[in-house]
Amino acid sequence: MHRNPSQVDKASDREKRSPRRAANLIYGVADPVPVSSLIPLVVQQVIMLSVDLIFPVLIVAAASGTxxxxxxxxxxxxxxxxxxxILQAWRNGPVGSGYFCAHETGTPYFPASIMAVQAGGFPLMCGMTLFAGVFQSLIGRIIHRLRILFPVEIIGLIVMLMAITFITYALPNFIGLDAQGSVSLPVSLLSVTALGVIIGMHIWGSQRIRECSIVVGxxxxxLGSYMFGLLPADKVDKFIDAPWIALPSFGHMGLAFDPALVVPFIIAAFASSIKTLGNLTTCQKVNDDEWKRLDMKSVGNGLFAEGIGTILGGLLGTMGQTTSSGSVGLSVATGATSRQIAVGTGLxxxxxxxxxxxxxxxxxMPQPVIGVILMVEIAFVLPTAMQICSSRMLNARRLFVLGISLTFGLGVAMVPGFGESFPLWLQPLTKNALALGTYIVQNSSTCICSRRIQKVAEKKCRCLQQCRKTNAS
Structure with a gap:
C-alpha cells in the first residue's frame, strides 16, 4: 500500500523518538558507570562469555593440533x-548497533569449522570464516528492507527459542548429569546454594549488592567446587602450569577457499544473524519501556559489526563469532546495559x-557455575520473549505459525538424534533450535500469512461457490 509523504514522516518520527528508560534498569545504555560498579559488572560478563571458549580448543583437537x-x-x-x-556498542556510522550486546564464540560456526579444518586444515577454516563474515556483513546492509519478514510475534518467537536452546546446557550442568545419566548430589546442592545466593542478593539487596550478585554467586x-573436589586434578594442574604472560603465536595462520563448503558456512552465517536479531530485539526492548517495533537500522549496523568480527576471526586464525544471548540476559538480570560495560568487557x-x-x-569453570549462570539468563530472557509474543493480538494464522515453528524448535532439543539425521552440511541448521525454528517460522509465515496467497485462496473459494450455485440452478 502506498503511503503519502506525511505518513512516511510520521513513521520516521516514531522511529527517531527518544526511548523511555525502563524502571528496572540501574544503568541504561547511555548512562555512565562508576568504576566501583564497572569492575564487578565487567568481571561477571567476562566469566560468562568465557564458557564457550572451549569450542576453539575442540577445533584444534579435531585437527590433531598441539x-x-x-x-x-x-x-x-x-x-x-x-x-x-566494542564495535557492536558503537553507535555512530554504519558499524555497530549502539547497544551492549557482547560477542562470543560463534557456536553456529562450529560444525562448519570442523568440516573445514578436517578437509584443509586451519588455512581453509580461516578462509571460509572470512567468507562467512563478508556474507553476514552484506546481510546487515539489506536487512532493513526485510522488515515485513520480522513482525513482532516472530521476533518474540526467535527470542524464546534462544532461551530454550540454553535449557539443554543449563540443566545438565546444574544437576551434574554425567554420560551415564546419573545426577551428582554435590553439584546439585552447590548449584542450588549459588543460585539461592544470587536470588537473595538480587531481590532483597541494595543497588550495590544487586550489581555484585552474579559475581558473588x-x-x-x-570455592565450593574446589572444597568438594568437583574440579578435576588435571584441570587444576593446567591452571597452575599456565604462564602469567605469553604472546600468542601466528604460525598456523593462512587463507584458503573451497566452493564445497560455501553452503555450510552460509547456513552458519544465517543462524548467527538470526541469533543476533533476537539479541538486539531484547536489547531494544529492555532499554525502552515504550518499545513497539524493531529498529531495523540498528539491527543492520549490528549485523555489519558482527560480520566484521567474524572476518577478524578468520584473519586471526580462529572461528567465527556471534552475539551472546547469555550476556544480554545477564545485563538484564543486573539492570546494567551501559555501553561503558561493553567497552570494559572488550578491553x-x-x-x-x-x-x-x-x-x-x-x-x-566447574559445572555448578556454568549451570547457575545459564539458569539466571533463562529466567530473564524467557519472560521477555513471552511479553514480546503476547504484545500483539494473535489470530488463527499467527497461532499456526508460532505453534508449528515452536514444535520444530523444541524437537531439536527433545528428540534424540533429530539434528544428526540430516546431511552434515545441513546440520548447522537442523541441530540448532533457533536456526531451524526461525527457518520454519519464516516459510510458514510466508505461506499462511501472505496477503497475496490469502487473496488467491479467497478468489478460488468465490469461484467454487459460484460454480456450485450454477450447478444447483
Whole structure:
C-alpha cells in the first residue's frame, strides 16, 4: 500500500523518538558507570562469555593440533571477541548497533569449522570464516528492507527459542548429569546454594549488592567446587602450569577457499544473524519501556559489526563469532546495559589474550557455575520473549505459525538424534533450535500469512461457490 509523504514522516518520527528508560534498569545504555560498579559488572560478563571458549580448543583437537595451538586459538578468539564487542556498542556510522550486546564464540560456526579444518586444515577454516563474515556483513546492509519478514510475534518467537536452546546446557550442568545419566548430589546442592545466593542478593539487596550478585554467586560456585573436589586434578594442574604472560603465536595462520563448503558456512552465517536479531530485539526492548517495533537500522549496523568480527576471526586464525544471548540476559538480570560495560568487557578480553593464567581460570569453570549462570539468563530472557509474543493480538494464522515453528524448535532439543539425521552440511541448521525454528517460522509465515496467497485462496473459494450455485440452478 502506498503511503503519502506525511505518513512516511510520521513513521520516521516514531522511529527517531527518544526511548523511555525502563524502571528496572540501574544503568541504561547511555548512562555512565562508576568504576566501583564497572569492575564487578565487567568481571561477571567476562566469566560468562568465557564458557564457550572451549569450542576453539575442540577445533584444534579435531585437527590433531598441539596444546600451544589451542592456547593460541583461544587467545585470538579473545582478541576478536573484544574488538567485536566494542564495535557492536558503537553507535555512530554504519558499524555497530549502539547497544551492549557482547560477542562470543560463534557456536553456529562450529560444525562448519570442523568440516573445514578436517578437509584443509586451519588455512581453509580461516578462509571460509572470512567468507562467512563478508556474507553476514552484506546481510546487515539489506536487512532493513526485510522488515515485513520480522513482525513482532516472530521476533518474540526467535527470542524464546534462544532461551530454550540454553535449557539443554543449563540443566545438565546444574544437576551434574554425567554420560551415564546419573545426577551428582554435590553439584546439585552447590548449584542450588549459588543460585539461592544470587536470588537473595538480587531481590532483597541494595543497588550495590544487586550489581555484585552474579559475581558473588560465581565465587561461591568456584570455592565450593574446589572444597568438594568437583574440579578435576588435571584441570587444576593446567591452571597452575599456565604462564602469567605469553604472546600468542601466528604460525598456523593462512587463507584458503573451497566452493564445497560455501553452503555450510552460509547456513552458519544465517543462524548467527538470526541469533543476533533476537539479541538486539531484547536489547531494544529492555532499554525502552515504550518499545513497539524493531529498529531495523540498528539491527543492520549490528549485523555489519558482527560480520566484521567474524572476518577478524578468520584473519586471526580462529572461528567465527556471534552475539551472546547469555550476556544480554545477564545485563538484564543486573539492570546494567551501559555501553561503558561493553567497552570494559572488550578491553578486558584483549588484555586477557596475553594473560594465560587468568584465561586458564575461566577454562576450568566447574559445572555448578556454568549451570547457575545459564539458569539466571533463562529466567530473564524467557519472560521477555513471552511479553514480546503476547504484545500483539494473535489470530488463527499467527497461532499456526508460532505453534508449528515452536514444535520444530523444541524437537531439536527433545528428540534424540533429530539434528544428526540430516546431511552434515545441513546440520548447522537442523541441530540448532533457533536456526531451524526461525527457518520454519519464516516459510510458514510466508505461506499462511501472505496477503497475496490469502487473496488467491479467497478468489478460488468465490469461484467454487459460484460454480456450485450454477450447478444447483
Amino acid at each position: 596444546v600451544e595451538m589451542a592456547q593460541t586459538a583461544v587467545s585470538m578468539m579473545m582478541i576478536s571477541m573484544g574488538i567485536g564487542t 560465581i565465587v561461591v560456585g568456584y 578486558c578480553f584483549i588484555v586477557l589474550a596475553i594473560l594465560p593464567k587468568i584465561a586458564a581460570l575461566f577454562a576450568i
